[in-house]
Amino acid sequence: MPFSLRSRMIISQLVVQSQFQRQNLFADNRTRMLVFLREQVTQAVNDSMHNENGTGNTKTRSVYPIRIPFTRPEIAAHLGCSVRTVNRTVQELAKENMIYLNKGKIFISEPQTKKLL
Numbered sequence: 285m286p287f288s289l290r291s292r293m294i295i296s297q298l299v300v301q302s303q304f305q306r307q308n309l310f311a312d313n314r315t316r317m318l319v320f321l322r323e324q325v326t327q328a329v330n331d332s333m334h335n336e337n338g339t340g341n342t343k344t345r346s347v348y349p350i351r352i353p354f355t356r357p358e359i360a361a362h363l364g365c366s367v368r369t370v371n372r373t374v375q376e377l378a379k380e381n382m383i384y385l386n387k388g389k390i391f392i393s394e395p396q397t398k399k400l401l
Contacts (some may be wrong), residue, residue: 285380292392295385313363313365313369313370313373314373316363316365317359317370317373317377318329318382319373319379320359320362320401321352321377321382321383322400322401324350324352324353324354325397325401326401328350329347329350348392348393348394348397349384349391349392349394350391350397351390351391352389352391352392356370356371356374374390380401381399383396384396
């Protein structure tokens with residue numbers, strides 16, 4: 285019996301999420317958050333390069349600052365920790381100037397990206 289498109293999308297998301305959790309099973313919360321942020325930055329940069337090449341637009345538009353498009357509960361679910369732990373880790377990273385916060389949203393500037401990568 286064929287799966288619907290929605291079912292396939294959910295299964296692929298679960299596979300990716302479980303791979304992430306297996307790879308970072310014994311990592312501390314800070315390390316898991318940094319890996320997550322690195323993946324988000326890489327994806328945002330790749331998406332912007334793909335969009336520029338796909339449209340044929342020769343103007344280079346800066347991808348920075350990068351906004352992390354997830355809520356804290358979504359990040360917590362992805363990392364396998366509590367929202368409180370995510371909040372603490374985000375505050376620590378902001379103090380260390382690895383990220384910056386604006387109205388509760390997580391952003392990463394170009395110099396901060398170099399620290400993450």
